[in-house]
Amino acid sequence: MSNPTKTSSIRPTRPDGSAASPTATRGPRLSGMNWLIWRQHRAGFWTLFVATAVTVAWLVYQRIDLMDYLTAHGWPDSDKWPEGVHRQRFQLVSYGLGFIPILLGVFLGAPLLAGDLENGTAKLVASQSVTSSRWLATKLGIGGLVLIVCTAALSIAFGRWWGPVKNEPTVLGWSDGSAFDNTGPVPVALALFTFVGGVVIGMLLRRTLISMVVTFAFAVVVQVIWSYFRLDLGHVVTVTTNKGINAFPQLPRSALEIDRSLISHSGQTYGWGTCAREVSDKVCVQKFDLVGWSVDYLPISQMSGMQWFGASVLFALTSAVIAFIFIRGRKRIV
Structure with a gap:
């Protein structure tokens, strides 16, 4: 009856022929x-x-x-x-x-x-x-x-x-x-x-x-x-018009309006609700010499x-x- 041969696990070797430790072949681990x-x-x-x-x-x-x-x-x-x-x-x-x-x-x-x-x-x-x-x-x-x-x-x-x-x-x-x-x-x-x-x-x-x-x-x-x-x-962008108070400026799509005000011929601004206190828009325009709108906004860009x-x-x-x-x-x- 022949004796059973012992099997040993094959260990990896380094390029110089020396045996490498098992931990050296593992992947990166926290330590x-x-x-x-x-x-x-x-x-x-x-x-x-x-x-x-x-x-x-x-x-x-x-x-x-x-x-x-x-x-x-x-x-x-x-x-x-x-x-x-x-x-x-x-x-x-x-x-x-x-x-x-x-x-x-x-x-x-x-x-x-x-x-x-x-x-x-x-x-x-x-x-x-x-x-x-x-x-x-x-x-x-x-x-x-x-x-x-x-x-x-x-x-x-x-x-x-x-x-x-x-x-x-x-x-x-x-x-x-x-x-x-x-x-x-x-x-x-x-x-x-x-x-x-x-x-x-x-x-x-x-x-x-x-x-x-x-x-x-x-x-x-x-x-x-x-x-x-x-x-x-x-950076707030301002757009103005001079075509009357009925011509509101066209803002870019999705723009966020910050403020709006009426603007006179001299450049003075009035609150957007100024004309609500007047008899009519025509009277308001003549009284304050209004020419258009001034609108502050932020574009989505x-x-x-x-x-x-x-x-x-x-x-x-x-x-x-x-x-x-x-x-x-x-x-x-x-």
Whole structure:
């Protein structure tokens, strides 16, 4: 009876003939601090990835459904937007997407450092060979990267859905937050600023729950201030007429009218309701020597420039907050 031969697994070799370790042949994997931070927050990161994937898939489906609907009504040859359910869908979805920066700031930004400072993990990290700067950079880097990927994907998907009807103000006004804040770079910029705002609040308060509450208030204030100054990002265009008050100027399609006023022969302007207090338009024209209208508006062609300008301001503010986090972290992180 012959003895069975022993089989040994074939190990890969390097070009010089030496055996390579099994770990050397594996694909890229997280290790060290990157692995620690990912494992610590993996539940939140994976939840965000899955929610984003499902939402993007649904938005892609809605775009396909919209194109079928428009094609059935003669799009793009028809200038008339057919009334239907899509307007309501755009509004509901845009409202939901508008809450994303707030949710990211509260549930991702606020606990990022506050949780470690509260439960003592930060002290454990500080006792190791890892510097506070590297720990903060890894925390912010991984969290920020996940946030950018998800919000950018949502922005692109929503923008492609809204794109075919963006010139129809009856569907979704381009200057409103429903469209302006959910397309282009704005969602990423708003989410990043709210996220780092939550991080710095958690660093200062050092308690998770109270940090989340304060971050919620901070995020709401950011949204209110942003909506108040949104239209100031553009350059107002003025058009005047001199063919009488019955000849109102023709504005570009989807233009947002900012203000209108009556204009006299001398160039003086009067409120658009001036003639309502007079006996007749003829009497009003003679009394104030009116010759036409002066209208201020923002064209939709400025939308992209306004978005990038506003996003640049938010990115600059985000950078300033990040710099404060690192300065504060070097002095006192535990």
